[in-house]
Amino acid sequence: MTLGKQIEADYIGAYKARESLKVSVLRMLKTSIKNRLVELCRPGGELTDEEVLDVIIKEAKQRRDSIAEYKKAAREDLAAKEADELAVLETYLPKALTDEELATVIEEAIAKVGAKGPSDMGKVMGPLMKAYKGRVDGGKLSSAVKARLAALQG
Numbered sequence: 001m002t003l004g005k006q007i008e009a010d011y012i013g014a015y016k017a018r019e020s021l022k023v024s025v026l027r028m029l030k031t032s033i034k035n036r037l038v039e040l041c042r043p044g045g046e047l048t049d050e051e052v053l054d055v056i057i058k059e060a061k062q063r064r065d066s067i068a069e070y071k072k073a074a075r076e077d078l079a080a081k082e083a084d085e086l087a088v089l090e091t092y093l094p095k096a097l098t099d100e101e102l103a104t105v106i107e108e109a110i111a112k113v114g115a116k117g118p119s120d121m122g123k124v125m126g127p128l129m130k131a132y133k134g135r136v137d138g139g140k141l142s143s144a145v146k147a148r149l150a151a152l153q154g
């Protein structure tokens with residue numbers, strides 16, 4: 001079953017079970033997927049699992065950004081609502097890398113490309129972002145790679 005069909009099936013199940021939060025989040029996600037289809041000039045078509053994953057990642061990132069902004073504005077009620085929505089979205093994302101796994105894959109990537117310092121950051125980041133898309137936040141990966149490359153140089 002494709003990811004898009006899984007989301008549709010989960011939406012129907014949540015609707016029948018009267019899970020209002022899940023229904024709301026999945027409805028929004030389905031709309032985002034349809035909007036992406038229109039952007040790609042494929043109305044009535046279907047997105048690949050990778051394209052659906054891109055939409056989910058984008059929506060999850062929006063939730064994380066909203067949570068940070070709401071907490072900054074001392075709106076814990078809205079931050080909690082966004083966190084609940086994020087939890088639903090995260091069920092469709094691949095398992096995130098732990099800090100130990102992240103350190104290991106960074107070391108492997110540095111060794112593979114033969115990086116010597118911060119000037120080789122692009123060579124390291126490109127393959128990592130492609131290989132671990134959806135499993136690690138780009139900002140977190142970037143700062144970890146930057147720190148490791150700086151340690152190599154100095």
